[in-house]
Amino acid sequence: MPELPEVQTIVNGLNKKGLNKKIVSMNEIRKGTIQNFVGENISEIGVISSIKRRGKYIIIKTSKKLKLIIHLRMTGKLIFETELTKTSDHTRAELVFSDNTKLIFDDVRAFGKIQIYNKEDEVESLEKLGLEPFSKDFNEKYLKMKFKNRKSHIKSLLLNQRVVAGLGNIYVNEILYRARISPKKKGNQISLKKLKTIVEKAKEVLEKAIKHNGTTISDYRSVEDKTGKFQNFLKVYQKEYCECGHQIKKVKQAGRSTYYCPVCQK
Ligand SMILES: [Zn+2]
Numbered sequence: 001m002p003e004l005p006e007v008q009t010i011v012n013g014l015n016k017k018g019l020n021k022k023i024v025s026m027n028e029i030r031k032g033t034i035q036n037f038v039g040e041n042i043s044e045i046g047v048i049s050s051i052k053r054r055g056k057y058i059i060i061k062t063s064k065k066l067k068l069i070i071h072l073r074m075t076g077k078l079i080f081e082t083e084l085t086k087t088s089d090h091t092r093a094e095l096v097f098s099d100n101t102k103l104i105f106d107d108v109r110a111f112g113k114i115q116i117y118n119k120e121d122e123v124e125s126l127e128k129l130g131l132e133p134f135s136k137d138f139n140e141k142y143l144k145m146k147f148k149n150r151k152s153h154i155k156s157l158l159l160n161q162r163v164v165a166g167l168g169n170i171y172v173n174e175i176l177y178r179a180r181i182s183p184k185k186k187g188n189q190i191s192l193k194k195l196k197t198i199v200e201k202a203k204e205v206l207e208k209a210i211k212h213n214g215t216t217i218s219d220y221r222s223v224e225d226k227t228g229k230f231q232n233f234l235k236v237y238q239k240e241y242c243e244c245g246h247q248i249k250k251v252k253q254a255g256r257s258t259y260y261c262p263v264c265q266k
Pocket of ligand 1: 242243244245261262263264
């Protein structure tokens with residue numbers, strides 16, 4: 001599933017290629033991919049005026065006061081295509097631009113969605129999100145406050161989008177390994193000092209992953225249909241041995257695979 005660095009890479013790519021393009025049509029190829037909350041037929045979508053990320057969501061605003069909220073879920077991809085006739089077997093929707101290029105929404109598992117709202121509409125899923133990891137307010141005091149009375153494992157707390165927005169399974173594994181903290185540790189039992197390390201490692205890992213255009217394990221591609229490179233820098237996710245040569249353990253936590261070093265992570 002694309003996480004913050006992958007979604008940010010896509011947003012960066014979209015900003016380079018899609019900003020100021022006029023959308024002439026939006027075609028839904030698989031029913032249910034586009035959800036329209038505007039409530040009437042949209043005659044014009046307009047020109048793309050801004051493209052941003054919030055958590056794992058992509059937010060595209062247009063000159064006609066609409067916003068498109070895109071979530072890629074498990075396997076969604078957004079690919080720029082210069083040939084109008086080109087599609088793939090998994091194309092679920094496409095945005096066609098006035099210069100005869102288009103943006104393809106390709107999604108093997110088909111869980112991804114494009115939602116259309118009016119620009120001012122409140123979007124519940126966005127309102128509920130926790131802080132962005134790069135924000136100044138995302139610090140050890142914030143985590144301490146969020147983890148108060150929480151007996152869940154640190155792993156699930158960091159995956160919770162209402163605590164911090166944008167982290168997923170790969171990066172949480174990597175952050176906890178780099179912070180030397182066991183994924184099984186309960187949130188309310190972690191010291192302020194250790195929480196500070198988690199915050200620092202989170203910012204560090206995400207920044208480096210964005211620099212390398214994200215992590216491609218299977219489906220993720222940039223808008224140029226290229227893979228990311230951060231998979232080459234993973235230290236624990238799907239690894240057999242840690243940097244110190246200990247055997248990495250793989251367990252399931254809340255249905256997700258956790259990789260950790262039982263020696264290094266306490
Ligand atoms: Zn180790």
